[in-house]
Amino acid sequence: MKVLIVEDEPVSRKKLEHFLVRWGYEVVTARNGREALRLFQKEPVPIVITDWVMPEMDGLELVNAIRQLDLPEYVYIIMLTAKSDQKDLITGLEVGADEFVSKPFNQEELRARLNSGERILKLEKSLARNNAELKAANEQLQAANRQMKLDLEAAARIQASILPAEAPDIKGVRFSWQFRPCDELAGDIFNVFKLDEKQIGIYVLDVSGHGVPAALLAFSLSQMLSPILDQASILKKYANSPPGYRISPPQEVLIHLNNRFQIDTENGQFFTLLYGIFNTETRIFRFASAGHPGMILLPFEDSARLVQIPSLPIGFLENNQYEEHTLQLSPGDRLYLYSDGISEAENSERELFGVQKMMKILENARNAPLENSLTSLFDAVEDWANSKSLKDDATLLAIEITPS
Amino acid sequence: MKVLIVEDEPVSRKKLEHFLVRWGYEVVTARNGREALRLFQKEPVPIVITDWVMPEMDGLELVNAIRQLDLPEYVYIIMLTAKSDQKDLITGLEVGADEFVSKPFNQEELRARLNSGERILKLEKSLARNNAELKAANEQLQAANRQMKLDLEAAARIQASILPAEAPDIKGVRFSWQFRPCDELAGDIFNVFKLDEKQIGIYVLDVSGHGVPAALLAFSLSQMLSPILDQASILKKYANSPPGYRISPPQEVLIHLNNRFQIDTENGQFFTLLYGIFNTETRIFRFASAGHPGMILLPFEDSARLVQIPSLPIGFLENNQYEEHTLQLSPGDRLYLYSDGISEAENSERELFGVQKMMKILENARNAPLENSLTSLFDAVEDWANSKSLKDDATLLAIEITPS
The missing domain is CATH 3.40.50.2300 (Response regulator)
Incomplete structure (x- = not known):
């Protein structure tokens, strides 16, 4: 020395x-x-x-x-x-x-x-x-982390770009939604779009799991469930007779997807889906559900009720049949679609939030604007989970028939 | 104290x-x-x-x-x-x-x-x-890293599951490929599949960029380019006359995708695609290219040549027309499709590997088994880049007409 x-x-x-x-x-x-x-x-x-x-x-x-x-x-x-x-x-x-x-x-x-x-x-x-080594390791880890995060954020922007930017502007009906992925990328996905001048397509979809693996399938599905009319469209098909297209009934869409996406035993991915078509003239909501949590219907002057269709998720059973159901909506009615990230949010005792609480909250918010009722519900779920970041993707989509 | x-x-x-x-x-x-x-x-x-x-x-x-x-x-x-x-x-x-x-x-x-x-x-x-703080930070970073990596690896397995497990077993023709994503998830994707008893569909597709953002689109596209015949299939459509389906010509597939995927100005994603149909009876390869790197044809007893079709990537120009081209293959011929991860691999002076070198290597390997010619090419590219991990996804797909 x-x-x-x-x-x-x-x-x-x-x-x-x-x-x-x-x-x-x-x-x-x-x-x-x-x-x-x-x-x-x-x-x-x-x-x-x-x-x-x-x-x-x-x-x-x-x-x-x-x-x-x-x-x-x-x-x-x-x-x-x-x-x-x-x-x-x-x-x-x-x-x-x-x-x-x-x-x-x-x-x-x-x-x-x-x-x-x-x-x-x-x-x-x-x-x-020791210090210097730790610092160097730290910097490497941080750089790797940053890189992965940037990559995921870029992917998240792509995913976000396929979500509806704003609700279709249609007289007599209003839409509102809240969408909260629990990771950068979501396995939940939803959309609201015009199928034609009178018909609005609406879906909420939830791929099992979350993060990138779920997002891969969710993104693919959202591409397939595009309302763009082309030869590969699932929702809307060319027809020889006027108006030159045919809108696929909801159950047909589910059956199509179920034929296409049987559960992969290796990765075990499947998804639940609620797809419906709302007719702005008749105010009839035709829908089909594939294992998706029930909708909450809040009639204008009545108590909330759960519209639950027992059915299997897409991918569970080959050749499974799905059925069409209808709901006649009236002015002032509200209809809420959601993913289980909301109904199954857990508190510290691992109790589920549940639809009873959801209905109560939505009833209490019936005089508030539609957006606010969604915020109230999300606030309550976050209180329940005692966290701003839920453990699963959460989607909430509401339809309101303008009160006459 | x-x-x-x-x-x-x-x-x-x-x-x-x-x-x-x-x-x-x-x-x-x-x-x-x-x-x-x-x-x-x-x-x-x-x-x-x-x-x-x-x-x-x-x-x-x-x-x-x-x-x-x-x-x-x-x-x-x-x-x-x-x-x-x-x-x-x-x-x-x-x-x-x-x-x-x-x-x-x-x-x-x-x-x-x-x-x-x-x-x-x-x-x-x-x-x-200081040491303790660094150690704690390190552990947190490592955990976050591990979590992201696990997520990406799970997604990579899903992506891998849609790649062909093995080449279709067809008399008179052999296939071989090598596929090397540069990240966990790839923006390259390829497939080889039977369209019917006589026709083999083949494509190599490269979404701009790499990593998760590119993988989202690549995965969606691979779902759409599935040979499964259903009402939304792009490659094969139901027809009223026998055999009950119609195989879409390659250029029709490209035009369809180009109508569907116009470049998103926000994220700037687009993709190149070479799609072809090989008829095992006539040995004619019909194909169309959307801005994809040229194929290398290595005739049985002649020098290699580049089959390059000047064309635009999918998404560049609305209503762009794509054309069908044909190649008559003969026994002993080899045809190589690839993504630019190979031809544009850079050395330390940022020079591209280039097709000239590729052709030379494939010519030199003409007497080696088809698989070995791919390995020789990949080895040379890795030597050039001086790295086992290339900077872009790299796909190499070869067809060989069994010598008579």
Whole structure:
């Protein structure tokens, strides 16, 4: 280990050098503080032994100057001093000396101090190395994390771009929704769109699981459930007779998807879906459900009721039949579709939120604007889960027939 | 700060306690090493001042015992000693004492040593705290990372499940491929499948970008380009006349997709696609390309040539027309489809690998089995990029007409 000896008195300097070299240290010497500091700035040395009283720059000034430098490693400083006044020692400690050895020095004492300093430096060094390694690992992890997050966020923007930007503007009916993926990417997906001038397509879909695996399938399904009329459209097909297309009945859409997506035994993915078509003239809502949680119907002047259709999720059973159901809606009625991220949100006792509470909240909010009723429900669910971030994707979609 | 004083001699012990309390230390005392160790094991103390010669357990044994303990923080140990023999001091240092103060002690000296010890302990402590914080941050990051990675790996398995497990077994023609996503999820995708008893559908598709955003679209497209005959199938459609279906010509598939996927100005996603139909009877390969890199045709006894169709990627231009092209293949011919992850792999000078090199390598491998020619090409590309992990997804798909 390298030691810098700073001593103006030549005999004492030589003597120090002699012993230190004999004890196996590599030695550099300086005749005063200024010279020492110059040497030190060129190349820091782990241990410094410095005299106190010297010309040009004394020991105290040197210690102070070294402690001001921004050094990568700790420097252990021993001051040689004839001073034994406690006040002096305190001053020395205050500027940053580690140890004092009385002058003229005692060999054993000096050697013991040096050994002690070395041990401390080694300890410091190992901690500092540890620190540096951890920091580097940290930065790598953070970079990897950031990269993955950016990637997922970019994907989330793509996913968001297929959600409806705003509700179709249709006289006599209003739509409102809230959609909260629990990860960057969602396994829930929904849409509201015009199928033609009188018919509105509406669906809420929930792929099992969440995160990227669920999102892959959800995104594919949302592409397939596009209302764009082309030769591959599921919702709307070309027809020879006017109006030149035929809107697929809800159960036909479900049967089609069930034929196409049988559960993959390897990854076990399946999905629930509620698809309906609302006729703005007749106010009839035709729908079919594939294992999806029931809708909540809140009639204008009646209590809420659950419209639950027992059925299997898509992918559970080959050739399963799905049925069409209808609801006659009236002015002032509200109809709520949702995913189980809401009804099955758990509290700390793992109790489910449940539809009873949902109905109660929606009833209480019946005089509030449609949007507010959704917010009230979400607030209550978050209170229940005691968290702003639910454990599953949550979708809530509401239809209101404008009160006459 | 707490100091443990270990001294068998009552007067000396009292005196030490007196000064330390006056200097502001909290003091515990013990009469010998054994008592001290018991106290210490109950509650570690940051600084220990111990006499050397004591009954029951002496100072050296105590220091040694403390250093054997697995302590969360460093303990600074000062030995009081009348011994001034260098050998003794060295022994003390060896078992782990930090400092020696001669006995009877000098107030100033002791106080200076204590101050010095305190400073070192503080430094250690701040480094150790830093260390602990970094470690905790590290663990959190690692957990988050692991979670994201697991999620992506699960998604990658879903994506992999839609790739062909094995080539269709058809007399007279062989297929081989290599597929290397650069991230967990790929924006490249390909497939080889029977459209009917005589016709094989083949495509290679490359969504711009890579990672999860590209994978979302690639996965959706692979679902749409499924050879399953249903009412939404793009590749194969129900027909009234026998055989009850009609296989869509390649350009029709591209036009369909181009109508459906116009480039989204927000995320700028588009894709290139080469789709072809190989007739196993006539050995004619009908294909259409949407901005996809050219195929390499390696005739049985002729040099390789590039079959490049200038065309626009899907999504670039609304109502763009795509054309059908044909290649008459003969026994012994090989045809290679690929994505630009191969042809545009860069070396350290950012030069592209290029089709010239590809053709050369495939020519050189013409007598090797089809699989080996793919491996040779991939090896060369990895050498070029000087990396096993390329910067873009890379797909390589080969068809060989069995030599007669």
